Amino acid sequence: MTDYLKCEQIPYSALAAEYGTPLYVYSQQEITAALNQYQQAFASLQPLICYAVKANSNLSILRHFARLGCGFDIVSGGELQRVIMAGGDTGKTIFSGVGKSSAEIEFALNNNIRCFNVESLPELERINTIADRLGKIAPISLRINPDVNAHTHPYISTGLKANKFGIAYHDVIKAYQLAATLPHLKITGIDCHIGSQLTDLSPLIEALERMLLLVDKLAEHNIELEHIDLGGGVGIVYQNENVPDLAAYATAVARLLSKRNLQLMLEPGRSLIGNAGGLLTTVEYIKQGEEKNFVIVDAAMNDLMRPSLYQAYHGILNVSSTTANEFVADVVGPICETGDFLAKDRTIAATAGDLLLIQNAGAYAFSMASNYNTRCRAAEVLVNGTEHHLIRQRENLPELLANEQNCLKAI
Ligand SMILES: Cc1ncc(COP(=O)(O)O)c(C=O)c1O
Structure with missing residues (x-):
């Protein structure tokens, strides 16, 4: 046969x-192999790989990723509940998405997640208010919209000015300055996610370069970041696409992050499963x-x-x-x-x-x-x-x- x-x-x-x-039908060995490819390509940077739960949120799949040491990228309270039920580490879980409800924010704070990827100024205020009520400090990163064309299907392109995602590039410094005044927030990072099924590396690298310009500007304003999160992973072959080489991606990222004290985070979904x-x-x-x-x-x-x-x-x-x-x-x-x-x-x-x-x-x-x-x-x-x-x-x-x-x- x-x-x-x-x-x-x-x-x-x-x-x-x-x-x-x-x-x-899913192959466990192929899932493990896909994760190994990321771990090997990015080994020198020791990234925190946060599997994007939305790609496939089955509890047993999440448990498999948790056992392999992954963190998780979630976009709802429901996905957080899944991570918890699967035995995932909430301390390695980041919460993305434009419309986090108060109940979801409270749930995430009570479970001590790693970080909120915040997408708007009202969301900053909301997280601060809820953290205040709970007597907590909320770790936050701002998801920026780098205005980079990911050259993917318009429905899964997320990093353009016209998209609902992230904080507009020119408003980012002001947004961090606001965050710095809110006493129940702790600024920990910066992130972006420009789209899914990416078949070209250059927009990913361009987005990283644009984020690093912001990191430097923030340092001038005495805002120091601990981590940088590059969002989802590379595209996969469905038919005859040329998909980016992970080693080339990792080499380019390593070059840009060298001499910087920033922990790398990645949120791949599609390319892991x-x-x-x-x-x-x-x-x-x-x-x-x-x-x-x-x-x-x-x-x-x-x-x-x-x-x-x-x-x-x-x-x-x-x-x-x-x-x-x-x-x-x-x-x-x-x-x-x-x-x-x-x-x-x-x-x-x-x-x-x-x-x-x-x-x-x-x-x-x-x-x-x-x-x-x-x-x-x-x-x-x-x-x-x-x-x-x-x-x-x-x-x-x-x-x-x-x-x-x-x-x-x-x-
Ligand atoms: C914020 C965020 N992170 C990560 C991902 C996962 O992207 P991918 O499945 O292309 O790796 C997505 C999916 O679009 C997303 O919206």
């Missing part, structure tokens, strides 16, 4: 037979339309939004021993939307009952899944060598409907 029919040592067909489809996961799905029907062929599968846009949302490409492999001939088709799900597609105009050999693997679905796949069309979210499995573990049970309809059923009596 060729290797592409297996995840590590386990045939995909065996996983589908045991757990059903749609099914997310994206290529380590796939979505298994069964072909329900082959349909010949008037203009197009359709391979209708049991996974849909609610399981994998990326093609509909970003026109993203995912490779698809037939992992059954199919006898079908190749043809060109759209691979679509059962959802009642024309936008429900997993691939367009794809050359594929498939017949009803075949098992397909949608590749590179470890990141921003399950974590973006929904119950649209009252579809239960799929199960997740983690494979390690010859072992496999269910890490999320498939949802069922009674669970899905319970919150509404409880309220039905009131009508």
Whole structure:
């Protein structure tokens, strides 16, 4: 049996037979290997690697990252709860995001997180007020908007003036000066995140250079920083992208940070888990339309939004021993939307009952899944060598409907 029919040592067909489809399958060894690449490339800088929970927030995945020594980058109180439940270290957890609620800030302060990545002046004031009430000092870093074009899909580009993220470059010094007057804040760092699925190193380096100009200006105002956080990681290969070389990235960062006493932090998500996961799905029907062929599968846009949302490409492999001939088709799900597609105009050999693997679905796949069309979210499995573990049970309809059923009596 060729290797592409297996995840590590386990045939995909065996996983589908045991757990059903749609099914997310993750390789633990590939996750570890992806983290090792960062650790080795950046070894001389001893960075704190804070896995971006939003990429894939399954508790068992978080536990695996925690055991490997990672910190976490969270964007909600819910994600903090996950980190705590998974046994992650809140002292290595940083809290990003433009809209932190009072309750989330209080929760994070009570759990002594490493740092708040603050995105606006009102957020600074809010954190200060809550820290005052709790008798705490809140460690903060300001997320700056470096106004750098990350050359990625507009929906995942975050470092431009027009984006909602970060503090405008020209307002940064004033924002730090305000922070310095707030008695329940401790300024510890500076950060930025210019976007996701970055296929070019130069915007990352440009953003770092622009941040270092600010670090120097802040020092002139007697504001000394302890850490610098470069945000998310590099892009991954979905099709034929040229992705940045981590060693080259690390070398450039090391050169710029040499002779500076700044702890480096990184918040990679996609590049730690994206290529380590796939979505298994069964072909329900082959349909010949008037203009197009359709391979209708049991996974849909609610399981994998990326093609509909970003026109993203995912490779698809037939992992059954199919006898079908190749043809060109759209691979679509059962959802009642024309936008429900997993691939367009794809050359594929498939017949009803075949098992397909949608590749590179470890990141921003399950974590973006929904119950649209009252579809239960799929199960997740983690494979390690010859072992496999269910890490999320498939949802069922009674669970899905319970919150509404409880309220039905009131009508
Ligand atoms: C603040 C922040 N940090 C880190 C990440 C992770 O980025 P990536 O998955 O590209 O590594 C994101 C995702 O967009 C983010 O918004």
